[in-house]
Amino acid sequence: MASSEEDGTNGASEAGDEKEATGKRRRLGFLATAWLTFYNIAMTAGWLVLAIAMVRFYMEKGTHRGLYKSIQKTLKFFQTFALLEVVHCLIGIVPTSVLVTGVQVSSRIFMVWLITHSIKPIQNEESVVLFLVSWTVTEITRYSFYTFSLLDHLPHFIKWARYNFFIILYPVGVAGELLTIYAALPYVKKSGMFSVRLPNKYNVSFDYYYFLLITMASYIPLFPQLYFHMLRQRRKVLHGEVIVEKDD
Numbered sequence: 001m002a003s004s005e006e007d008g009t010n011g012a013s014e015a016g017d018e019k020e021a022t023g024k025r026r027r028l029g030f031l032a033t034a035w036l037t038f039y040n041i042a043m044t045a046g047w048l049v050l051a052i053a054m055v056r057f058y059m060e061k062g063t064h065r066g067l068y069k070s071i072q073k074t075l076k077f078f079q080t081f082a083l084l085e086v087v088h089c090l091i092g093i094v095p096t097s098v099l100v101t102g103v104q105v106s107s108r109i110f111m112v113w114l115i116t117h118s119i120k121p122i123q124n125e126e127s128v129v130l131f132l133v134s135w136t137v138t139e140i141t142r143y144s145f146y147t148f149s150l151l152d153h154l155p156h157f158i159k160w161a162r163y164n165f166f167i168i169l170y171p172v173g174v175a176g177e178l179l180t181i182y183a184a185l186p187y188v189k190k191s192g193m194f195s196v197r198l199p200n201k202y203n204v205s206f207d208y209y210y211f212l213l214i215t216m217a218s219y220i221p222l223f224p225q226l227y228f229h230m231l232r233q234r235r236k237v238l239h240g241e242v243i244v245e246k247d248d
């Protein structure tokens, strides 16, 4: 292998990467780096456990029916734990927008707790498998990307996967979520769950059925914002474009 004196490039670029990585670590500080490394390893492991459990269930049962019930505890724990990512943004230990992360995490928490946990008749819909598989592949990729980045040993495939898988997985996952909410509408309308009717002493009414319709409509303006954010990140990381993010 040519020595750095001969080509003057390998050594310089490697030194530059090392300096940038060290700078990033220094910028974060030891405690933040240690916490984020632990957090990302734990989340990678959690979503890997979920992936293995889903594959084993399907191989043993040959059907998706009952799959959600078999993995719901793991899903609820690790997806709820992801709320910490909003805190990471708020305290500034990750450079992500609070708004972007907040919308992403709230949509997941909404799907896990206010849809699939709360509306049992839709737990065996194929659309649930659609978003579960999308989420799982995405999160294993994303958290392992963060882990390897913090450890300064980022495999090229992980970096490539982080900024390419979402191109397909994001729309597929959103389709799964919207189809699941749509499948829940008849039950929500008939049961009147989570709704408050007039007259009541507070003189306030709330209809969960119409709330779900509004939530589905909110995907139209909100999802493209997240998707374009990822495309900007992709251009920045894979093509070295300098992206000046407007202050979110």
Ligand SMILES: CCCCCCCCCCCCC/C=C/C(=O)SCCNC(=O)CCNC(=O)[C@H](O)C(C)(C)COP(=O)(O)OP(=O)(O)OC[C@H]1O[C@@H](n2cnc3c(N)ncnc32)[C@H](O)[C@@H]1OP(=O)(O)O
Pocket: 036, 040, 088, 094, 095, 096, 097, 100, 101, 103, 104, 105, 106, 107, 108, 110, 134, 135, 138, 142, 146, 147, 149, 150, 165, 166, 169, 170, 171, 172, 173, 174, 177, 215, 218, 219, 222, 223, 226, 229, 230, 233
């Ligand atoms: C009450 C009802 C509410 C309902 C709300 C409805 C809203 C509906 C609209 C929204 C619909 C979305 C539905 C979601 C569906 C799916 O997720 S389907 C599955 C596929 N999904 C994806 O591919 C998206 C995955 N999500 C993300 O990537 C993130 O959540 C993100 C916030 C969208 C983008 O992440 P971001 O962090 O901005 O990009 P990165 O390039 O990964 O990171 C930027 C920099 O930050 C560093 N960083 C971030 N987190 C960490 C961490 N944990 N540890 C260490 N470092 C971290 C990262 O390293 C980058 O650093 P730099 O390299 O220095 O930039």
